[in-house]
Amino acid sequence: xxxxxxxxxxxxxxxxxxxxHGNEMSGVHLVRHxxxxxxxxxxxxxxxxxxxxxxxxxxxxxxxxGCDLNRTFTSAFLTAQATPDDPYEVTRARxxxxxxGPKGSTGAFDLILDLHNTTANVGxxxxxxxxxxxxxxxxxxxxxxxxxxxxxxxxxYKRPGEESFHVGSAAQNSLGLELGPQPQGVLxxxxxxxxxxxxxxxxxxxxxxxxxxxxxxxxxxxxxxxDGVDFPRTADGELAGTVHPQLQxxxxxxxxxxxxxxxxxxGEDVYYQGGxxxxxxxxxxxxxxxxxxxxxxxxxISFSVPALP
Amino acid sequence: xxxxxxxxxxxxxxxxxxxxHGNEMSGVHLVRHxxxxxxxxxxxxxxxxxxxxxxxxxxxxxxxxGCDLNRTFTSAFLTAQATPDDPYEVTRARxxxxxxGPKGSTGAFDLILDLHNTTANVGxxxxxxxxxxxxxxxxxxxxxxxxxxxxxxxxxYKRPGEESFHVGSAAQNSLGLELGPQPQGVLxxxxxxxxxxxxxxxxxxxxxxxxxxxxxxxxxxxxxxxDGVDFPRTADGELAGTVHPQLQxxxxxxxxxxxxxxxxxxGEDVYYQGGxxxxxxxxxxxxxxxxxxxxxxxxxISFSVPALP
Numbered sequence: 227x228x229x230x231x232x233x234x235x236x237x238x239x240x241x242x243x244x245x246x247h248g249n250e251m252s253g254v255h256l257v258r259h260x261x262x263x264x265x266x267x268x269x270x271x272x273x274x275x276x277x278x279x280x281x282x283x284x285x286x287x288x289x290x291x292g293c294d295l296n297r298t299f300t301s302a303f304l305t306a307q308a309t310p311d312d313p314y315e316v317t318r319a320r321x322x323x324x325x326x327g328p329k330g331s332t333g334a335f336d337l338i339l340d341l342h343n344t345t346a347n348v349g350x351x352x353x354x355x356x357x358x359x360x361x362x363x364x365x366x367x368x369x370x371x372x373x374x375x376x377x378x379x380x381x382x383y384k385r386p387g388e389e390s391f392h393v394g395s396a397a398q399n400s401l402g403l404e405l406g407p408q409p410q411g412v413l414x415x416x417x418x419x420x421x422x423x424x425x426x427x428x429x430x431x432x433x434x435x436x437x438x439x440x441x442x443x444x445x446x447x448x449x450x451x452x453d454g455v456d457f458p459r460t461a462d463g464e465l466a467g468t469v470h471p472q473l474q475x476x477x478x479x480x481x482x483x484x485x486x487x488x489x490x491x492x493g494e495d496v497y498y499q500g501g502x503x504x505x506x507x508x509x510x511x512x513x514x515x516x517x518x519x520x521x522x523x524x525x526x527i528s529f530s531v532p533a534l535p
Numbered sequence: 536x537x538x539x540x541x542x543x544x545x546x547x548x549x550x551x552x553x554x555x556h557g558n559e560m561s562g563v564h565l566v567r568h569x570x571x572x573x574x575x576x577x578x579x580x581x582x583x584x585x586x587x588x589x590x591x592x593x594x595x596x597x598x599x600x601g602c603d604l605n606r607t608f609t610s611a612f613l614t615a616q617a618t619p620d621d622p623y624e625v626t627r628a629r630x631x632x633x634x635x636g637p638k639g640s641t642g643a644f645d646l647i648l649d650l651h652n653t654t655a656n657v658g659x660x661x662x663x664x665x666x667x668x669x670x671x672x673x674x675x676x677x678x679x680x681x682x683x684x685x686x687x688x689x690x691x692y693k694r695p696g697e698e699s700f701h702v703g704s705a706a707q708n709s710l711g712l713e714l715g716p717q718p719q720g721v722l723x724x725x726x727x728x729x730x731x732x733x734x735x736x737x738x739x740x741x742x743x744x745x746x747x748x749x750x751x752x753x754x755x756x757x758x759x760x761x762d763g764v765d766f767p768r769t770a771d772g773e774l775a776g777t778v779h780p781q782l783q784x785x786x787x788x789x790x791x792x793x794x795x796x797x798x799x800x801x802g803e804d805v806y807y808q809g810g811x812x813x814x815x816x817x818x819x820x821x822x823x824x825x826x827x828x829x830x831x832x833x834x835x836i837s838f839s840v841p842a843l844p
Contacts (some may be wrong), residue, residue, distance in 0.1 A: 304757070411821030412821045413819075460571070464564075510723065522755045
């Protein structure tokens with residue numbers, strides 16, 4: 227079902243992208259550091275390439291300048307004729323697609339690790355497309371086993387038939403790392419160390435794969451995206467309330483029918499009206515206000531992942 | 536020593552300004568709510584005016600568009616001839632000075648409460664000019680006594696001879712409320728409730744004052760600004776490290792000579808070299824990276840505040 231083929235050969239072309247969103251500071255500053263000191267990204271069988279994905283936004287310490295870079299890796303944007311009116315990020319996406327892709331081709335990079343932060347209390351969150359990506363599922367499993375203290379959770383964002391639009395989709399395989407909570411524009415030492423640990427483990431996994439290590443089949447738990455839930459708003463579109471204290475910071479915990487989800491400025495509570503338990507994630511993520519999302523509902527699923535290779 | 540005179544008459548003209556920084560969400564959304572439902576700001580002897588200080592920055596969810604509004608209330612900006620090249624915030628400062636000032640005049644508002652958030656773990660922080668502002672010191676004392684669970688701390692920012700430059704300086708008296716930690720662009724229900732509580736207490740104090748209540752003398756502890764400390768940087772000005780985990784989130788705790796303050800990306804620690812204990816505040820505040828401040832050093836002081844009136 228995946229549009230990607232799982233690798234059979236050693237992975238030689240690996241990139242670590244940070245600053246896809248210019249105010250998510252762990253990735254911005256790790257990549258800048260690795261550009262000065264690349265040894266940390268080297269393994270015997272390959273050297274990962276550090277890439278500052280959105281340098282102009284990183285300089286401005288904003289998520290983006292013109293549009294969200296992590297939504298521009300569609301064939302419509304990547305293949306359209308360039309014009310002077312293109313947003314900066316559309317131009318930058320084409321540059322990155324030349325460097326790391328071209329998307330969908332066998333010449334594309336083998337793997338992109340794309341580094342993100344969120345203001346939500348997601349802990350260490352691994353964002354993959356779908357459970358069909360066997361190599362990526364094994365990478366996630368390795369990160370879980372190597373870092374049990376981080377309780378790495380796997381999220382699957384891709385809807386059936388939907389075209390991927392994120393930076394990682396330029397490569398043949400990709401994994402997004404979402405670490406939180408960290409405010410936009412803030413570089414916390416603890417989050418930086420955690421991001422560094424996860425990236426090191428991921429590169430170690432590639433090294434093991436490249437040496438022909440056999441990875442047995444296993445059962446995986448994951449959270450599959452359902453849909454976003456907007457804040458309560460006034461007739462003018464202004465916020466009329468915010469995330470309820472009983473939901474705030476409870477990412478990945480079950481939300482049951484009838485539980486409070488919003489607290490109105492006028493004082494009353496708003497309750498979850500759905501018919502079944504969901505697992506909210508990205509609760510009160512700063513960047514999602516403009517997208518009309520107070521949180522994303524997911525369902526918890528389990529599935530079998532076959533052995534690799 | 537203060538440039539302001541403590542009030543002798545009842546305060547009738549009180550403003551509550553939010554969104555002075557457009558991504559500090561407690562004030563932005565409380566003011567928007569109060570503009571729709573002003574009753575919460577009314578007391579028998581006065582009605583406080585809610586003011587969205589920087590509406591364009593609030594719409595953009597950015598701290599400012601052209602320059603920091605909270606640094607533009609100097610006579611140089613306020614009295615200069617307007618030009619088409621003026622940053623948005625300079626023009627807006629002149630508008631606010633017409634509405635709430637003119638600064639330094641007896642026609643100015645009696646009191647401004649200016650609402651802020653910070654990404655730093657300052658709790659509930661009351662920002663005043665100096666201990667010479669007797670009315671404001673009594674207001675702070677009232678907030679402390681009425682809200683013991685909030686542990687309101689008083690900070691004094693004004694250096695001798697320095698002209699005030701913040702929004703509140705348009706009025707005859709002002710107090711800044713800094714609540715944290717809250718990420719930029721995020722509206723947490725707990726912080727919103729806390730801000731609301733503090734504003735209500737402040738208006739209650741004005742009401743008591745207006746009715747002729749006598750407030751006895753008392754001893755006050757406060758934190759006086761000394762100077763800012765920048766992050767460690769490379770020769771190119773990029774960050775070379777960040778706030779040490781042992782300093783992060785420890786606002787208002789004593790920092791003793793020899794304690795670690797930064798952790799370099801290369802691994803080593805940087806230690807505080809000062810000769811005496813200081814009390815860091817605004818540790819790792821997102822907006823202060825561009826100002827070259829990883830934290831602000833303060834000294835802890837105690838002083839007597841005379842009775843009011």
